[in-house]
Amino acid sequence: KTDNSNPFWVAFKSATDKMNLKLDIRIFPGGTDSRYVRRVGIPAIGFSPMNYTPVLLHDHNEYLDAEIYLKGIDIYTQLISAIANV
């Protein structure tokens, strides 16, 4: 759940706010491993820090800009610090 009742989500959201990241919250259309984690009662967020990137998973010429990849490391550094200190 992405509301104030989940302190991890609150930490996640405030970390992304601090970095001025624009979030687009959705329900995943397919099925990933997070569904099994949620099924045993653990809140899970699906997030890959790739903006300005065409969706090429499972496609030919799957690519990622190195700059976006490196920015993703910065993002995780902040995110992990926030959620591991809840």
Place this chain on the structure above:
Amino acid sequence: MTDYENHPAVNNLRNYIRIRSVHPNINYDECINYLKAQAKELGLPYQVYELVPKNPILVMTWEGLEPSLPSILLNSHMDVVPVFEKSWTYPPFEARLVDGVIYGRGVQDMKSVAIQYIEAIRRLKNKGLRFKRTIHLSFVPDEEKGGKNGMKNFVKSDYFKNLNVGFALDEGLASPDDSYIVYNGERSIWHINVICPGK
């Protein structure tokens, strides 16, 4: 421009992409060995669980200051979907770097995320930081085939229960615009067989 060719975090990702953990009949040994070496570099203990033969799960652990608190799980899958090599401009397992762009099967889904977790942890550890909660990094097989031999089994095991996970991150999806996509739920998939007997 940044010298990506000699950037350690970029190289780490490119080397991980070069491991052909591609369906079908994946041999995960090379992945597991690569990740073991990563854990050693980070100075983190790790465990390898093999609940289903040939489908190992590796978990690295960074213990928190209050290890009795529920932990954080950073999950990623090691497998990638097959390629139709002829349709690729660059060989899909070469991790070619062209004009600051990395090409390769798994670079979006989701080897980048796996190495981003590792590089973020490396940076935090190098700064001498510690956190309240224990952080586990799990690397699982079989996601692209539904996770039957991977996460689906693992979450039901005592090994998983002992990780005492309170919150998890896993893959999302790329976004073509300036926003970042965040998933807080998933649709259930129902396969329906429709049988239409003829007259």
